[in-house]
Amino acid sequence: MGRLFTKNKALYLITDRLISGLTHTEIARQAIAAGVRAIQLREKHMSKREIFKEALSLIKLFSKYRVLFIINDYVDIALAADAHGVHLGQEDMPLREARRIxxxxxxxxxxTHSLREALEAEREGASYIGFGPIFHTTTKDAGEPKGIDALREIKKYIKIPVVAIGGIAPENARQVLEANADAIAVASGILSRYGSTPGGDIKTNAKRFLKIIKEVRRT
Structure with a gap:
């Protein structure tokens, strides 16, 4: 895959039907139209059979636009659907076993939520780490915010890409990127922010982030 989070993949969208009121495919279509090229399918309320069908539908769409496609939690679905990869939490399948499969x-x-976890993930062969929550988030029960200083500290010691996650909005995205995050993972900041209709204006929301990324990465 080369460098994972080049400039056009530095905005890493995490899909969420409950936040947006839209299907994963409709979320993806709107995000792609805005220029998003890294998307994670996260689904906690469907059966695995249904998630697999969603993944196959997304694969067809993503192949046209060279979208980096990651599936949350499910190693078997990522393999069967031929996604680019999987994202795992601390309580999910061990990394070494996932790599074997x-x-x-x-x-x-x-x-990851600490330097210890980040170092362990890197040592065991992770392709990248998610670190956070950087700020307070209501998207999931992610614990106390870590803050920008903790992100800077992680970047001092971790050589693989670091994706910042948790409460990232247009108002604070710049400082996250200036702390050398390789990418920013966003769900509610794109899927619900500023919108008065179900899903809000995903294209407008995504473009706000992409504009900030372009400005920061240019300097």
């Missing part, structure tokens, strides 16, 4: 070429991201 997926092979050396698939991407495996790991959620």
């Amino acid at each position: 997926l092979g050396k070429d698939k991407i495996i991201g790991i959620s």
Whole structure:
């Protein structure tokens, strides 16, 4: 995959039907139209059969636009659907076992909440880490915010890409990127912010973030 989070993939959208009121495919279509090229399918309320069908539908769409496609939690679905990889939490399948199943070429991201967890993920062969929550978030029960200083500290020691996550909005995205995050993972900041209709204006919301990324990465 080369460098994972090049400028056009530095905005990493996490889909959420409950926040947006839209299907994963409709979320993806609107995000792609805005220029988003890294998307994680996160679904906690469907059966695995239904999630697999969603993944196959998204694969067809993403192949046209060279979208980086990651599936949350489910190693088997990522393998069967031929997604680019999987993102795992601390309580999910161990990284080494996931790597054995997926092979050396698939991407495996790991959620981390401390330097110890980040170092362990890197040592065990993670392709990237998610670190956070940077700010307070209501998207999931992610614990106390870590803050920008903790992100800077992580970046001092971790050589693989670091994706900042948690409460990231247009108002604070710049400082996250200036702390050298390789990418920012966003769900509610794109899917619900500023919108008066179900899903809000996903294209407008995504473009706000992409504009900030372009400005920061240019300097």
